[in-house]
Amino acid sequence: MHMDNIIVVLRILLIASYGAVASAYVAGFLLKPDSGYNFTRVVRIIGIAIHCTLIAAMWIDQKHFPFDTVFQGLMFCSLVLSLLFSALDYTESQKSFGVFLWPLNFLIIVISSRFLYNGKQLPVSMHSPYFITHVTLVFSAYACFLFSFSTSLMYLIQYNLIKHKRIGTVFNRLPSLSLMDRSILRADGVGLGLFFMGLLQGYLWSETAGVPFGRIGVKAAFALIASMFYLGEHILRVGKGWQGSRASYLSIAGFTFIMATLVAGRHGF
Amino acid sequence: MDFNRDHQSSHVVVLGINHTSSTVDLRDRLLFRDEQLNDALRQLSQIHGVHESLILSTCNRIELYVVVGNLSGVRESLLKFISDFHSIPVGDFDSHTYFFSSLQAVEHLYLVISSLDSLVIGECQILSQVKTAYKSACEIGTVGLILHKLFHYAITAGKRIRSETKISEGIVSIASVAVDLARKIVGRLDQSTALIIGAGEMSKLTVQHLTGAGIKRLYCANRTRESAMEMAAQFNGIPVSLEELPSVFNECDIVISSTGAPHFIVTVDTVSHLMAKRKNRPVFLIDIAAPRDIDPDVGKLFNVFLYSIDNLTLASNENTRLRQNEISNVKRIIDEEMSKYNEWYASLKVIPTLVTLRNNFEAIRDKELKRYSSELAGLSEPVKNIIHQFASSLTDKFLHTPFRVLREKSTEDDALMFADVVSDLFDLRKNDEK
Numbered sequence: 001m002h003m004d005n006i007i008v009v010l011r012i013l014l015i016a017s018y019g020a021v022a023s024a025y026v027a028g029f030l031l032k033p034d035s036g037y038n039f040t041r042v043v044r045i046i047g048i049a050i051h052c053t054l055i056a057a058m059w060i061d062q063k064h065f066p067f068d069t070v071f072q073g074l075m076f077c078s079l080v081l082s083l084l085f086s087a088l089d090y091t092e093s094q095k096s097f098g099v100f101l102w103p104l105n106f107l108i109i110v111i112s113s114r115f116l117y118n119g120k121q122l123p124v125s126m127h128s129p130y131f132i133t134h135v136t137l138v139f140s141a142y143a144c145f146l147f148s149f150s151t152s153l154m155y156l157i158q159y160n161l162i163k164h165k166r167i168g169t170v171f172n173r174l175p176s177l178s179l180m181d182r183s184i185l186r187a188d189g190v191g192l193g194l195f196f197m198g199l200l201q202g203y204l205w206s207e208t209a210g211v212p213f214g215r216i217g218v219k220a221a222f223a224l225i226a227s228m229f230y231l232g233e234h235i236l237r238v239g240k241g242w243q244g245s246r247a248s249y250l251s252i253a254g255f256t257f258i259m260a261t262l263v264a265g266r267h268g269f
Numbered sequence: 270m271d272f273n274r275d276h277q278s279s280h281v282v283v284l285g286i287n288h289t290s291s292t293v294d295l296r297d298r299l300l301f302r303d304e305q306l307n308d309a310l311r312q313l314s315q316i317h318g319v320h321e322s323l324i325l326s327t328c329n330r331i332e333l334y335v336v337v338g339n340l341s342g343v344r345e346s347l348l349k350f351i352s353d354f355h356s357i358p359v360g361d362f363d364s365h366t367y368f369f370s371s372l373q374a375v376e377h378l379y380l381v382i383s384s385l386d387s388l389v390i391g392e393c394q395i396l397s398q399v400k401t402a403y404k405s406a407c408e409i410g411t412v413g414l415i416l417h418k419l420f421h422y423a424i425t426a427g428k429r430i431r432s433e434t435k436i437s438e439g440i441v442s443i444a445s446v447a448v449d450l451a452r453k454i455v456g457r458l459d460q461s462t463a464l465i466i467g468a469g470e471m472s473k474l475t476v477q478h479l480t481g482a483g484i485k486r487l488y489c490a491n492r493t494r495e496s497a498m499e500m501a502a503q504f505n506g507i508p509v510s511l512e513e514l515p516s517v518f519n520e521c522d523i524v525i526s527s528t529g530a531p532h533f534i535v536t537v538d539t540v541s542h543l544m545a546k547r548k549n550r551p552v553f554l555i556d557i558a559a560p561r562d563i564d565p566d567v568g569k570l571f572n573v574f575l576y577s578i579d580n581l582t583l584a585s586n587e588n589t590r591l592r593q594n595e596i597s598n599v600k601r602i603i604d605e606e607m608s609k610y611n612e613w614y615a616s617l618k619v620i621p622t623l624v625t626l627r628n629n630f631e632a633i634r635d636k637e638l639k640r641y642s643s644e645l646a647g648l649s650e651p652v653k654n655i656i657h658q659f660a661s662s663l664t665d666k667f668l669h670t671p672f673r674v675l676r677e678k679s680t681e682d683d684a685l686m687f688a689d690v691v692s693d694l695f696d697l698r699k700n701d702e703k
Contacts, residue, residue: 158453162450162454162574163568163574165576165580165583165584167446167450167584167587168439168587168591169435169439169591171453172438172439174453176452176453176454176455176456177453177454177455177456177551178454178455178457178551182456240548241544241545241547241548241549241550242549243548243549243550243551243572244549244551244571244572245571245572246549246571
């Protein structure tokens with residue numbers, strides 16, 4: 001079987017498995033949290049295995065680092081997100097995180113799969129090892145920010161439910177405010193560290209590619225603004241006690257600029 | 270397994286007391302504690318006429334499940350057993366017991382395990398309590414064929430009910446609602462500090478639940494230091510007087526107030542200062558007093574969650590209503606699982622007949638093979654094996670239809686009549702005697 005066909009089949013299986021996981025988490029949240037959980041976990045593990053296999057197949061087929069476009073970078077981001085969720089599920093056993101996270105993860109996979117790899121040669125400027133580290137660090141950071149974005153949404157819902165004394169089924173099924181706040185803090189902290197390292201690698205890459213730093217372009221500008229939001233979140237948490245819902249709003253604002261970096265097109269060089 | 274005729278006339282019986290039929294004091298006197306259980310099971314199984322036994326002993330119910338061949342005198346025997354074991358006169362508890370037999374006993378077990386018979390409908394503990402009681406009885410060896418099957422089907426029903434219905438979702442007692450809310454707001458209670466101001470009954474109950482949930486530290490405040498010390502001694506807390514409140518306030522993640530003072534004792538200013546010192550870490554305030562102790566505007570502050578007794582009652586009622594809505598689903602599952610047990614139990618009536626029928630046919634087969642053994646002696650081993658296999662297969666084919674029909678008939682009222690007809694047709698009773 002030709003490698004292209006294998007990659008197509010793997011993409012379809014990946015979309016199907018992640019779609020099943022997303023549907024299962026949403027259905028479980030709406031109907032009954034414990035029902036079908038073991039099945040969901042098995043499908044999730046199978047999906048992650050397919051995901052890893054697909055990335056390996058792409059690397060073998062392209063004979064170079066397979067994340068040279070934004071859409072392929074999102075493929076890697078999705079894998080990191082899946083692994084992050086699995087780690088959280090293992091340590092905290094909170095299924096309700098999946099109800100927001102997995103539909104987003106599924107959406108990422110669908111978007112990234114929409115634009116199939118066309119086997120082009122990697123441009124010379126992207127042969128640098130700094131490019132590889134830049135992309136992996138930045139997309140890993142995106143995964144952390146996406147996680148904190150979805151958790152922030154959940155936090156705001158739960159915060160308003162408790163504040164307005166609507167403590168029914170949804171309240172029962174969402175995690176505690178404390179757990180979600182901690183998760184947002186950790187995800188943003190790790191994400192920020194990865195992001196700064198990724199930006200540094202990007203700077204080094206631009207130097208080796210012979211591009212003046214002044215031509216970094218809109219994409220990198222948005223990235224710097226986004227990192228200011230996340231940095232600001234940490235400073236305001238410690239200095240002004242901006243916990244909980246205020247930190248969630250900052251996290252969501254930061255993620256908006258992250259989205260802007262993704263849609264801002266290619267770098268300026 | 271011994272499929273002898275005894276099981277046809279075996280009866281499941283339950284004798285017990287629970288939270289609706291007795292007081293907590295009486296239940297405490299009749300409780301079979303863990304260290305007494307093995308002895309009790311052995312003694313119970315030695316009662317004349319008792320084939321199988323199991324004891325379910327919890328803070329809300331004490332029940333003896335036994336299988337007997339004859340219902341006559343069972344209740345009195347079980348009452349005497351309890352009386353002798355706990356050295357309590359029968360007259361002290363007799364009128365508080367309930368007694369069910371056969372189908373009613375089976376139905377009672379299903380109601381118990383589904384939590385429909387519990388103090389709080391939908392409580393989760395009863396399933397694990399029943400499983401533990403069953404496991405203990407199995408280890409001692411007092412459980413036989415009937416109780417094995419009965420508890421297997423009942424436990425399956427219990428698991429299905431909890432996974433397929435919402436009967437256990439949400440909390441229904443007001444104090445538990447408060448603790449659940451506390452968990453959702455401040456997170457881990459074993460890393461949190463609570464403050465109780467005043468000594469109202471509901472606030473004490475809430476604190477009891479909090480300490481039961483493992484609250485890390487508890488401050489007890491009251492009008493005077495002496496009354497604060499009395500309260501602190503009761504809950505293993507730290508006493509503070511009302512004047513000392515500001516010094517501990519910023520440490521507290523949960524505050525329960527029920528002084529009934531004529532003015533607000535917790536104001537917006539107090540809480541604003543508190544939140545600044547706590548760097549806006551969430552705080553959960555419960556105002557149980559009437560008139561209110563806490564200014565309602567406090568609830569508008571960032572990361573401050575203020576609940577009154579009315580709010581908690583509403584939440585509790587809502588959860589109770591949700592559980593009540595699930596009762597029909599629970600009963601449907603109970604009916605399904607009970608019918609499986611009843612079908613199995615009904616099949617016991619015909620099993621002895623089936624066993625005897627098979628034995629009879631196999632005896633005829635073996636006898637005929639033996640009669641022709643001299644003619645078969647000259648044949649090779651493979652051919653002999655084929656002939657033996659043919660004989661066995663033919664026997665199975667002849668038995669297939671009578672077996673199927675008898676099993677189908679086993680759930681009907683005239684099952685025994687069919688079994689008798691089969692016994693007469695094949696003269697099984699004479700062969701049995703032989």
